[in-house]
Amino acid sequence: MSSIEEFLQRTRDRDITLADTTPNSIAMSTRIRLARNVADYRFPKWLTEQEELEIERQVRHALMDTYQELNHFALSDIAPLARHVLVEKHLISPHFMKQKSGDLLVSEDETMSIMVNEEDHLRIQCLATGLQLQETYERASKVDQVLEQQVTYAFDEKLGYLTSCPTNVGTGLRASVMLHLPALTMTNRMNIIAQTMLRLGIVVRGIYGEGSNSLGNIYQVSNQVTLGKSEVTILTELQEVVEKVIESELQARQALVKNSALMMEDQVYRALGVLTHARILTSDEAATNLSRLRLGIDMKLIDLPIKAVNQCISCMQPGFLQYYDGQTLPANDRDILRAKLVRETLQQAI
Amino acid sequence: MLCEHCQQREAVITISQKYQSGQDHHYCEICANQLYPFTAQIKKEPISIQQLLTNWQAPKERTSPKTCETCGMTYAQFTHTGRFGCPKCYATFASQLPKILRPIQADLQHVGHMPSAMKNEYSIKKKIEELRNKMQTAVQEERFEDAATLRDEARELESQLGGDY
Numbered sequence: 240m241s242s243i244e245e246f247l248q249r250t251r252d253r254d255i256t257l258a259d260t261t262p263n264s265i266a267m268s269t270r271i272r273l274a275r276n277v278a279d280y281r282f283p284k285w286l287t288e289q290e291e292l293e294i295e296r297q298v299r300h301a302l303m304d305t306y307q308e309l310n311h312f313a314l315s316d317i318a319p320l321a322r323h324v325l326v327e328k329h330l331i332s333p334h335f336m337k338q339k340s341g342d343l344l345v346s347e348d349e350t351m352s353i354m355v356n357e358e359d360h361l362r363i364q365c366l367a368t369g370l371q372l373q374e375t376y377e378r379a380s381k382v383d384q385v386l387e388q389q390v391t392y393a394f395d396e397k398l399g400y401l402t403s404c405p406t407n408v409g410t411g412l413r414a415s416v417m418l419h420l421p422a423l424t425m426t427n428r429m430n431i432i433a434q435t436m437l438r439l440g441i442v443v444r445g446i447y448g449e450g451s452n453s454l455g456n457i458y459q460v461s462n463q464v465t466l467g468k469s470e471v472t473i474l475t476e477l478q479e480v481v482e483k484v485i486e487s488e489l490q491a492r493q494a495l496v497k498n499s500a501l502m503m504e505d506q507v508y509r510a511l512g513v514l515t516h517a518r519i520l521t522s523d524e525a526a527t528n529l530s531r532l533r534l535g536i537d538m539k540l541i542d543l544p545i546k547a548v549n550q551c552i553s554c555m556q557p558g559f560l561q562y563y564d565g566q567t568l569p570a571n572d573r574d575i576l577r578a579k580l581v582r583e584t585l586q587q588a589i
Numbered sequence: 590m591l592c593e594h595c596q597q598r599e600a601v602i603t604i605s606q607k608y609q610s611g612q613d614h615h616y617c618e619i620c621a622n623q624l625y626p627f628t629a630q631i632k633k634e635p636i637s638i639q640q641l642l643t644n645w646q647a648p649k650e651r652t653s654p655k656t657c658e659t660c661g662m663t664y665a666q667f668t669h670t671g672r673f674g675c676p677k678c679y680a681t682f683a684s685q686l687p688k689i690l691r692p693i694q695a696d697l698q699h700v701g702h703m704p705s706a707m708k709n710e711y712s713i714k715k716k717i718e719e720l721r722n723k724m725q726t727a728v729q730e731e732r733f734e735d736a737a738t739l740r741d742e743a744r745e746l747e748s749q750l751g752g753d754y
Contacts (some may be wrong), residue, residue: 281660281675358672380702387704393676396711398686399699401676405689408679410701440695467696 243312243321246345247562250328252550253349264537265485266370267417267457270329271379274402274411275361275386276393282403283356288340295342295355301389302344302353302382309353314341320567323558329366334358351378358403359411361386370481372414372474380470399466409466414474416481421456421534422491423484429458432484440464441480455526455552460484492538507535511543514551515585519571520578525555529581547588551581592617594624657681710750717746 241249276282277294286294302309314335317325325331330345330352342355354362363386365379393401399409407413423429433443442463445453460481462473495503510531513524533548535541553559555577561568564576590600598617604624605613616624656663662674664682673679679686690697703711720743727736 276676278676282673284672285660285674384705387706391706392704394704394707395676395679395699396703396707396714397698398679399701399703401673401679403672405671405673405686406693408690409694409699412701463693464695466690466694466699469701473701 241310243317246310246312247321247324250347250349251563252553253328264369265419265488266481267368267419268329269367269369269371269375270413270415270417270459271365271372271375272413272415273361273363273379273383274359274407274413275363275383275400276402277360278391278393280360280393283341283358283360284403286356291340291356294360297390298342298353298355298361298386299344301386305385306344306346306351306382308347309344309351310347312343312345314338314343317343320558320562324562327553327556327558330364332357332362335362351382353382359407370416370478370485372416372478372481376412376414376470376474406463407465409464410468410470410473412465412470412473413461414477415459415461416477418458418460418481418484418488419456419530419533420458420484420488421530422495423488424453424456425495426491428487428491429453432487436460436480436484437463439476439480441477454522455530457526457530492534496538503538504535504540506531507540510535511541511585514581515589516582517578519574520555520581521574522555522557522577525551525577525581529555543585544588547584550584554580554584590615592620594620713746713750717743720746 277297280286280290280294283291299311314322322331322336325343326333326336328349330349331343331354335341335343335354335357338357341357344353344355345351350366352364352366354364363379363382365375365382367375367378395401400407400411402408402411420429423432429443436443440463442461444459444461445457460477462477464473468476510528513528514520514532517524529548529552532541532543533545536543536545536548554563557573560573560576560580568576592598592600593614594616598619600615601618602616602621603613604616604621657674657678658681659677660674662678662681664685667673667678667682673682682689687697720739724736724739724743727733727739
């Protein structure tokens with residue numbers, strides 16, 4: 240067992256959502272989340288401290304044998320900045336970050352995390368690089384099956400798994416894929432696509448989920464419906480929609496190259512110029528330029544290792560910046576530090 | 590006594606209100622039918638064997654109380670936060686669920702995965718439902734002996750489930 244500080248040092252360069260992806264990989268990562276609750280307890284928000292501990296103990300006990308390698312951290316032991324990094328790594332939700340208590344179980348390779356006493360007693364989450372809905376679901380489902388051997392879930396045969404919020408009732412499944420869609424954004428087609436997807440029961444959000452903005456043309460696409468459709472249907476429908484969006488993005492990229500190749504190349508190299516020379520970089524500016532660079536690499540307009548871009552995307556985030564600098568920084572100082580880190584990372588790669 | 594609504598015809602029906610005023614109201618048959626359409630079957634014959642059996646079909650649904658007995662959440666609190674207090678809230682506010690779920694969900698019936706412990710119970714319940722349907726058909730076809738056999742089979746299965754099913 241190690242502390243959260245040791246864990247974050249060990250996993251500093253690890254971000255499953257930004258692993259070395261193959262060129263043209265528009266689908267950056269896949270996330271599966273299952274919401275579950277323990278029968279005969281009120282939902283977390285209304286639990287007593289004693290009841291919270293009981294549930295946390297039950298969950299740890301149920302997972303102990305099968306998942307021995309899980310790191311366990313009590314939320315109360317995690318400092319605000321470290322929580323911020325965990326959100327940026329998609330290991331906890333922004334909602335969990337703000338809570339006073341709760342438990343976090345996370346695998347060493349960061350492909351699996353379980354939040355205990357978030358909005359629901361259990362939020363089982365599995366992450367993977369690229370588009371891997373089925374495989375990732377199976378991993379989450381395995382955790383679910385291990386848990387149900389020892390924990391009695393709040394389940395109703397008509398309504399399925401009962402959750403605190405009725406938007407999760409039924410399967411409790413939220414499947415999401417993170418997509419990098421610069422060409423669709425540049426051609427102003429994201430709004431129309433988002434509206435069309437909504438009619439198909441698919442929601443488009445910013446990179447940290449509910450209520451977050453899109454940063455660097457990265458979007459999170461996920462299923463809205465959890466009741467009345469089976470897991471298989473939900474995953475198949477999302478897969479189909481995601482594939483269509485990827486196809487549209489590729490078409491939009493081709494059209495951009497065809498109609499304005501020089502302008503595209505100009506944008507990519509301007510981005511490289513800013514990122515390798517700027518002394519002050521806001522997260523918006525960094526994200527926008529890193530997105531252009533990523534697009535340039537995908538389209539073979541520039542020869543740069545994608546790994547360097549991914550490293551920049553990871554280290555430019557405010558939580559990450561401050562945590563590894565060891566202090567809370569005012570926004571101005573963050574922008575200076577961000578510019579320095581991005582500059583160094585890219586100059587090494589060139 | 591005259592009907593308190595039309596003040597013309599003789600009051601023959603008493604409506605007792607349990608939840609609001611707690612008062613009794615006295616109406617004539619016509620006004621009662623208009624005001625409380627759910628009591629429209631008042632003129633039927635005394636209960637027949639058919640009704641007795643069909644009424645047995647399913648336990649009567651209780652009307653939705655305003656507060657969850659388990660966690661104390663009120664419906665007003667739910668509408669304010671959008672979150673239920675405990676799993677039992679779903680049963681407490683069952684009558685409101687269609688209104689909540691229809692706009693956001695595909696259907697009101699779960700069709701996905703279920704815990705393995707539930708699968709067995711679920712298959713028994715399915716079987717009971719099937720028996721009840723068959724029983725209803727038997728009653729309609731006036732095969733009362735068959736209906737009684739089916740009822741016994743269903744009861745047998747129910748005892749396996751235990752509890753208050």
